[in-house]
Amino acid sequence: MWTIFLALARCAVRESRTLGSVQSNNLLYVTALLSLQPASALFLWTVIGLLLLAPAITAPLAKIPEIRLALWPLSAGQGRMLRIFTRPALRRVPWLWRLPGLEARQLLRTLDVYVALIFSVTGTAYRLFARDPDPAAFGVLSLMVVLSLSTLAQNLFTLDGPARLRWQQSPQRGYVHLWRKGRWLLGLATVLSTGLSAQGAAAGMLLCLAVGHHNSVLAPTESEAWRFSSGRFFPHGFLQVVASFSCGIAVTRGEWQFLAGALLVYVASLFLYGWVLERTS
Amino acid sequence: MANSLANLVECRGVAIRYGDLRALEDFDLTLPPGKACALIGPNGAGKSTVLKLLAGLETESAGSLLVNGKRPQDAGQAWKRDIGLLPENLALFDALTVAEHLELSGELYGLSRNETSMRTEELLTLLSLGEGRDRFAAACSYGMRKKTAFAMALLHAPKLLLLDEPFEGLDPASCESVLAVLLRAKSGGMGILVSSHMLMHVERLADEVVLLDRGRATWRGATVTEGGLQEHYLRLIAAAPLPPMAWL
Numbered sequence: 411m412w413t414i415f416l417a418l419a420r421c422a423v424r425e426s427r428t429l430g431s432v433q434s435n436n437l438l439y440v441t442a443l444l445s446l447q448p449a450s451a452l453f454l455w456t457v458i459g460l461l462l463l464a465p466a467i468t469a470p471l472a473k474i475p476e477i478r479l480a481l482w483p484l485s486a487g488q489g490r491m492l493r494i495f496t497r498p499a500l501r502r503v504p505w506l507w508r509l510p511g512l513e514a515r516q517l518l519r520t521l522d523v524y525v526a527l528i529f530s531v532t533g534t535a536y537r538l539f540a541r542d543p544d545p546a547a548f549g550v551l552s553l554m555v556v557l558s559l560s561t562l563a564q565n566l567f568t569l570d571g572p573a574r575l576r577w578q579q580s581p582q583r584g585y586v587h588l589w590r591k592g593r594w595l596l597g598l599a600t601v602l603s604t605g606l607s608a609q610g611a612a613a614g615m616l617l618c619l620a621v622g623h624h625n626s627v628l629a630p631t632e633s634e635a636w637r638f639s640s641g642r643f644f645p646h647g648f649l650q651v652v653a654s655f656s657c658g659i660a661v662t663r664g665e666w667q668f669l670a671g672a673l674l675v676y677v678a679s680l681f682l683y684g685w686v687l688e689r690t691s
Numbered sequence: 692m693a694n695s696l697a698n699l700v701e702c703r704g705v706a707i708r709y710g711d712l713r714a715l716e717d718f719d720l721t722l723p724p725g726k727a728c729a730l731i732g733p734n735g736a737g738k739s740t741v742l743k744l745l746a747g748l749e750t751e752s753a754g755s756l757l758v759n760g761k762r763p764q765d766a767g768q769a770w771k772r773d774i775g776l777l778p779e780n781l782a783l784f785d786a787l788t789v790a791e792h793l794e795l796s797g798e799l800y801g802l803s804r805n806e807t808s809m810r811t812e813e814l815l816t817l818l819s820l821g822e823g824r825d826r827f828a829a830a831c832s833y834g835m836r837k838k839t840a841f842a843m844a845l846l847h848a849p850k851l852l853l854l855d856e857p858f859e860g861l862d863p864a865s866c867e868s869v870l871a872v873l874l875r876a877k878s879g880g881m882g883i884l885v886s887s888h889m890l891m892h893v894e895r896l897a898d899e900v901v902l903l904d905r906g907r908a909t910w911r912g913a914t915v916t917e918g919g920l921q922e923h924y925l926r927l928i929a930a931a932p933l934p935p936m937a938w939l
Contacts (some may be wrong), residue, residue: 575782581771
């Protein structure tokens with residue numbers, strides 16, 4: 411029995427390292443920066459903490475394969491005790507699987523998307539129900555949605571796991587694959603910001619994708635389901651945050667040339683890294 | 692033997708080295724259309740490395756290599772349309788069903804929806820995957836996953852089929868189906884390079900067998916050998932002697 415608990419403890423320690431994926435997520439750095447004003451950061455820390463907690467409480471103890479549990483020579487009492495801890499819980503959410511589109515199914519199994527959803531809901535509620543909402547805040551809130559999704563833009567292929575090989579082997583051009591993956595993030599950021607500033611979010615996400623193509627193609631970071639995605643904050647994440655906020659705020663203020671500029675940068679990056687993708691295959 | 696321009700695979704003195712590790716040394720191979728070649732040998736001998744090399748997933752350290760007339764590393768995207776690969780790790784998406792894998796494959800290789808649908812139905816029926824067509828890859832048995840990956844390799848009717856252990860993990864009836872479709876593909880002009888430990892299937896499929904051991908081709912010949920391939924293999928690669936194992 412102690413041997414099993416020891417193995418579980420080892421699994422738990424290893425699992426806790428993957429929870430640390432949030433350490434290399436753009437959101438954490440910005441939240442840390444906002445902590446200089448503790449009142450503004452409290453909400454963010456609460457959201458991140460709650461989202462991390464859900465998989466953390468189920469994951470380590472669900473590590474024993476059912477078949478091992480059945481085969482090990484345990485007494486009935488020991489078996490019952492372990493079974494209590496090893497029931498799979500939040501790992502599978504069947505309704506998510508049935509969504510059309512591979513990328514939609516994959517994205518909805520990352521915590522980044524749920525942070526974005528929380529920003530979207532609370533931001534839209536603020537706009538609709540606050541007594542005297544500040545219009546300048548709408549753009550910033552929509553860019554918080556973008557910020558939540560920005561690290562995913564550095565990891566367009568990592569959620570495929572070993573099946574990444576399928577893109578490498580495909581005869582289609584590299585930019586087609588980058589567009590196929592990126593359009594879901596672009597669409598998600600725009601839809602979630604509809605009640606705030608969809609145009610600002612679109613401009614911000616275009617730039618996040620343009621910068622993120624580099625790591626997606628050349629230096630992807632492994633990602634796991636039900637975790638925050640990991641990326642590189644310096645220089646890619648930093649560039650993503652600065653570029654998306656500057657451009658997104660300008661577009662929100664009606665300076666549409668910045669949206670055109672973001673689109674141009676995105677298209678250039680799409681073709682450049684599409685070309686690189688074909689050669690790194 | 693077909694002339695060199697028509698050969699699907701031409702390797703001359705190819706080597707792959709990772710630092711001090713020599714994964715492949717002085718490897719030669721010629722494969723014309725309509726022929727099948729089998730790579731056999733112990734685990735870790737370099738069979739999968741050869742398949743990856745021909746698919747453009749590994750780069751040669753020395754020697755010359757042409758696949759369908761081009762060096763894989765310089766061949767470009769259109770060249771990939773003529774290659775079908777069953778990789779060692781199967782490369783399946785956990786979040787797609789069996790049938791969705793084939794739909795995706797058809798889309799990536801430029802098949803029309805009707806063509807994809809027609810070929811998918813035939814392959815699912817042939818491989819007895821019809822009942823599991825809506826099951827997610829993550830929930831499939833190993834055999835079903837292997838058959839799904841095999842169907843993906845075949846769906847776009849490539850000129851060259853590279854199969855890493857296509858029979859391993861399959862039930863006997865499925866092995867027969869896979870063998871039958873490979874023989875049909877071969878007679879239609881497809882070139883097939885297969886790595887396998889299932890020597891009775893290899894004997895029926897391959898026109899040439901290459902034995903790899905520690906990265907070198909140590910024997911090659913036609914499959915018809917005295918006493919059968921299994922016996923011949925064990926003459927060349929002896930099984931490890933049994934230790935005392937008194938505890939057993």
